[in-house]
Every structure is written in structure tokens, then in C-alpha cells.
Amino acid sequence: MGIEQKAGDLGAVTMRLEQAVNWARTYAMWPMLFGLACCAIEMMAGQAAKHDMSRFGMELMRATPRQSDLMIISGRVTRKMAPVLRLLYDQMPEPKWVISMGDCASCGGVFNNYAIVQGVDEIMPVDVYVAGCPPRPEALVHGILTLHEKVRGETIKTWA
Amino acid sequence: MNEEIQQAITALEERFSVEAEEFRGEINLTVAGEELVAVCQMLRDDFDFKFMEIMTAVDYWPEQEPRFHVIYKLYSIEKKLRIGLRVPVAGIEPKLPTVVDLFANANWREREIWDMFGIRFEGHPDLRRILMPHDWQGHPLRKDYPLGYEEVQFSFNAEEVDQDKPYAKE
């Protein structure tokens, strides 16, 4: 109690550095506008008025990877699109996270054939998998909150 | 059978060797590959079938002669009639003349048939792959092309399948 009572009048707050940085990261995580297929429509519905994702900090979706933190892969990834996806992932600056939304991105989904990459984790490391075909906007929000918890648990060792 | 279509068929049967058959209310003509463009021209100019609705191919492997049938369906907007054409194509070095000058949407459809089946269209301005990546080998919709599926992971083979799957680490 002591130091906060004395420093409170000066307007100073003490926190661990990890807590502060992680708090800032979770509350202003901007997703990249990247919708591939049907899950993108549910992602747009998640951004719309009924289930509002901007309450969780995802106010806008940046179209350019250079200014975004989070890549929500919504939809099926084909073999033709896979190199493009990897290029976009490489263009995102650190720190970056990936949510694989839907069954097709997580494991290939309904389509088990020559044209679909069976799970986007063959191309890039994924932080949270959200299941569903397509997942409800509430499920996507749950996935985002899970990601927030994961980010809040990051320590200085994981950053380095 | 509708009498306008009947007129068209009789006119075609006089000039070309076509066989007509009716199935579930649809008329299909079997046309030889060399006469295809002339038949389409006649249907388009004389009988108002200006709209090409569908153009696809079916593979009848392992029959080699003919291996493919290319299906066309032409529609007439004023008369609200539809007529189908079926063109048999051989299996070894399959090719057909193009109808791009008659129906402009044949451009991409012929590219798709080349991509998926390997049937060449002579006279097409720009025959290259459209749906698959540009350096893909093989023609996927042929019957001797495998589906390419990955083994489903159940509890008894989960680790085996996992070991062969390429996972990205960073």
C-alpha cells in the first residue's frame, strides 16, 4: 500500500513493465482486413452493430499489413494463395499474432483435396484456433478474448 | 418437343450430321468436333440462340475413344428456349475449335476446360491456366488425377499423421 498512497497525489502509478505493455497491446490490437471466404462475412458481421468488436479495441481494420498487429485468417487457404499469405505475414511488424478463424483455416475443414492447404499452421504459427463453419461472431469474440488472455500472460522472456 | 426447336433441329439435320435426343424435357444434340463452329453459328444467327449459358466437359476415363464430352448449352432470351450440344473429343491430344468469336464468355470457360481437363482450343487468343497456379502440373478434373486428400487423424493414427505434416515454427 505504502508507495501508492504517497505517490498517488503526484499522479504516479506503479506497475510491472510486462503488465503495462501487455495491457497496451491488448486494448489496441488492430486486425488486418483479410477476409478470404465465408468466414469473412461472419467477421464483418462481428464488426457490425450487433456484435461489436470495437468494444475490444479492434476499432478499425487496417488494410495494410505494415500497420496491423493481428491477422485473422478467415476462410479457406488455397495452394495458390498460400505464398501470398506468407508474404503478408512476413510484412507484418512484430509483435504480431495470428487467429485462425473457422474450420478451413484450422484444419482444412470440409475440403480435403488437392487445392486446399490443410490447416494454415502449415504455413505460419497460429496463436488461437476458432472452430466453426463459420464460427458465430460470438465465437470469434471468444477467440479474441482468449488471445487477449494469452497476450496478458506474456513475459519479457517471450518478447525477446 | 417445342416446334421452334424442332425447326432448328430439322434445319441442322439437313446440313450437318447431328443426332437429337430428349431427356427429362431437355434437348441435346450430339455434334462432331469439326462442325461445332458452324452449328453454333447457325444456331446463333438464324435461330436467336445468342446466349451461351454453360460450357463444360465430362471425362469418361478409362474409355479412350472418345474420352471427353464437351457440353454446351445455348439459350435464347426472346424465345426462352434452351438447347444443348454434346461434342465427343478423343483422349490422346484432345482439341477442339474455339467459339470465342461467337460467344465472348467462352474465353474464360475454354481456359477453365484447358486447366481442368487438358483439352486444347485452337484459335483461342490466350490459353493459359486460370484456376490453378500457373506452374501446376496435371489437369485436376480428369478421372485419373487423384483427389489429393490428406489422411484424417483419428486417435489411433494421430501421431503418425502429425509427423508427416509440415508445421511452420516461426
Add this chain to the structure above:
Amino acid sequence: MLDQSEFAFNELRHLVSERAIKGETMLLNMGPQHPSTHGVLRLLLELDGEIVVNCFPDIGFLHTGIEKNMEAKTYEKAAVMTDRLDYLNNLGNNLVYCMAIEKLAELDVPVRAQAIRVILTELQRIASHLVWLGTHTLDLAAISVFWYTFRERELILDINEMVSGQRMMTTYFRPGGLWRDVPVEFEAAVRAFIQRFPKQIEEYEDLLNENPIFLQRTKDIGILDPEVAVKYGVTGPPLRASGIAQDLRKSEPYMGYEQYDFDIPTHTDSDTYARYLVRIEEMRQSLRIVEQALDKLPYGPVRSNNRKFVPPPRSELGTSMEAVIHHFKLWTEGFDMPKGSVYAATESPRGVLGVYLESDGGPKPYRVHWRTPSFDNLQVLPVLAKGHLVADLVALIGTTDFVLGDIDR
């Protein structure tokens, strides 16, 4: 594979004009990831300053191999994949697939199932047009309409969920009728929607119809000549906005559309504004059809009785031996279709959606080909875009209303 820019130039050298090779015009890649391309479409633009000289669409980034995958599954299991083709018109895809199976197998569909199919398909048409309106105006920077249209769409998705349990990929239409009957709350929910929706359309029209910015961005942009439209196989609202009144619901009525009274909106200036007006009017007409179908909804079974194709209800399995045999055959091997080929077509929100189904007598389809409207509608984009600015190209992409799942299948 990562040096796609080099490849693109070499491959398309024979298509671009002399000026590009000399360096007078610029080649710009409007890549697969772009906020306004409504999916993964790659456009190679040849620009003279800001004016588009030529535009080459490159598709295939969403090619899922659905046609080949459907050949490996039985008919009823393959119906699950049909929802995912044109992912804004899920029930419409289901409908055309079931119509093809019913046509080939000569299966009857009870009248109650037909009426409910019409109601849900027309609601799906309204939902698809709402997404179109929201994203089209979002691209033209009239962002408020996006929030309003998605709010209405949620009501329709609630109805879908009430009926089948899933918001989008319902697979509610099965060969022979519907999966199960609608619950008792269905009628009240649809009536509430019919009450509420006309005021909302007026709200959108108030925001957009006489908005000078919207008019300036859409009037006289992308004029599509009727002959060019027919030559390119364009169907749907772009064809109707060019003056040709072609709608498969009127010219080849299916599922009982002849009993309902509705108009086909057309327009004569074939520009982007005309296409916008046609689609808004289509939403009103769809609402009319839904109201009539709901008023006339007959009682009766919702799935055909033909046990060769439709599994028996579980209550029959305890008493009838034939029911057990049919159940076994249908759930292990699937139903056998007669040999032959058919083509069934319906009018989807984007145009003529058709299925060419060929069967060799077995339980799996031999060849399923989808005639999708967006494939042909996109081919006309280079013709429309010549001479316009890049910003107009964004408006044209929105107005042709294609869906990449439809194009690439």
C-alpha cells in the same frame, strides 16, 4: 513463386499494349489482398496516369476443387459443400442442387416444402442484397449504410438459425423437400420482418438516392450495352439494368413461382446507379413474394414419401421392415440415381445459377458442374473499366457484385 510480379509481366506480355512495354503506361497490381476487391481477386491494371487503359483479372485464389470433391461423396453428403460456393446465397445453392437431383430422379416435392423453399430463398436474396449494399457503399465511403444493412441481415440470420440451427451454412434443403418442418415461431418472426423492412429500405433510399456524392460516383459509370451484355453472358441485375427483362423466375418458373405476383425491375441507363436502383427494387419485390407465400402457406408433409431417396422417420423403424432396409441402404451407400444428365437453373441474387449433373447410375455424382453467374459477370469488367479512373474501378467491382467463391468454386 514469390516473384509473381516478374512472372505476371512475362506471362501477360502478349496482352498488354505496346505502351506498357515501352514504359509509357504503368502496370499496377491490385493484389489478392485488397479492401475493395471483395474477396481474393487479383487485378493487373495498366494505367495511364489515373485512367485505366486495360485491366486483367487473375482468379483462382479461392479455387476449392468443390466439383472434384463432390464426385467423391454421395449425393446427400455432397449437399453440405454446396452452401459454401456462393457464400452469400447459401440456400440458393442448396436449392439448385436439390432441383437438379429432383429433376433427374423425377422426385416429387410437396407443396408445403416448395412454399417454404420460396420464402427462405427470397429472404436469402434480400440478405445477399443487403451485404452488397453495405459493402458497395462502404467502398464508396458512405460508411453508415454498412451498419444499417448488417443490422437487418441479423434478423434474417436469426430466422435461418431458428429453422435449421445454423446462421449461414444451413443445408436446410434436401433432395425431396426440407430437412424438417419449420418451428411454430417461424411465421411470427417472418411477419415481424415483413412489417419492419419496408421502412428500412426507405431509410437507405433517403441516404443514397439523392446524395450528390453518391450520384457523382455512380451516374454514367460503367455503361453496359445490352448487346455486349448478352455476348458476354451477363445475367442478373446488370443485364436487367441494361434494359433486358430476363428473369428465370418468370421465364422458367420453378418451385411454384408462377402463383406469386411480382414484377421484374428493369432500367434503361445501364450505369452503376441503374444497377443500384434495380437491386433496391428487387428487395421490395422479394418482400412481396415472401408475404404472398406466407399467406398461402399450405399444410402438409415437408419431404417426399419416396423411400428410395428419402430416409424414413425414426418412428417407422420400429414397425416396418422395409423402412429398416431403406434406412440401411440410404445411410450406408446412398441412393442410386438413374443414368443421364440434367441441367437445372435458378435465379440467384447475382444471375443465373445452374447445375449440370451427370450420373452414371451409382450413388455418387459422376460430374457436377456449377454454372455460376459471377464467372461471366466478371469477364465483362475489363470492358466496363476502359477509360475510367481507378476510383471508378472500385465502384465497378462493387456493382458487378461478384463473389469469389462463386467464380473459383
